[in-house]
Amino acid sequence: MLKYSRQRESIKEYLDTHRTHPTAETVYLDIKQEFPNISLGTVYRNLNLLADMGEILRLSSGNGPDHYDGNTAPHCHFMCNECGKVLDIDIEPQDQLDKLAGKHFAGKITGHVTQFFGLCPECNNSKQKN
Amino acid sequence: MLKYSRQRESIKEYLDTHRTHPTAETVYLDIKQEFPNISLGTVYRNLNLLADMGEILRLSSGNGPDHYDGNTAPHCHFMCNECGKVLDIDIEPQDQLDKLAGKHFAGKITGHVTQFFGLCPECNNSKQKN
DNA sequence: TTGAAAATAGTAATCATTACTATTTCTGAA
């Protein structure tokens, strides 16, 4: 049975009001202002809980810490090879991919994730100046 | 300046002759038969080196260890939610995606990765029996 | 053949995340 907790509410609210794809650490440091004693473990536990309930998304970057997203509508992300920043990508969902991929696949495909890579606007600019 | 090493050659050969998307640990355990004193660090260093040179691919699964692929031709992967197995997906490359994604993006997109999720053939079968 | 650069083995350290435990907070029924 899931019980209310002020910490979880605050974490959820942070993700609902920020579209910055923060890491657990970033969320932790912010929530610390309201709950000085909150522990990083609590942040991780609640982020996992919210992700498992489908209220937020967990974005795994391959290297470095995971990022989280309060926007659960299907959309893609970009990850900067230089600074690691995560940005939303404005592209229509490729819903046909799961069916296409399942054509020659004996198991069951339930979804896919597409991540784009390259240089974010800031890093791209500073590269060109060099 | 890159120098030859028998260990690196053996690692490369393992990936060229196995299409199982092994982890560093798996490669390590196999190569240990030929080089009993090889260290896990050497395996990681060479896998990173080969990946940086574009001779192999590193596949990040989100949770659990990374997998490696000797097949550098563009293709997609499936990762089993149950057992973590990595399989190739037979689907035509979606080359148009990068251009589509770049349309409303101020930075520079150099590529993308699409990973499929679900149940592999084995896990799907045992699920249905329960 | 040789000597400097690069690679190695073995080990310690790091980073992100999870596990553990004593204490605190919720919450639903009395």
Next chain:
DNA sequence: TTCAGAAATAGTAATGATTACTATTTTCAA
């Protein structure tokens, strides 16, 4: 309301994957 048990927490220790460090060995061009 009060209270007991379940769930959540803070604080800390532990884990797992990977990287860093260092003394020794290997490679290879002169």
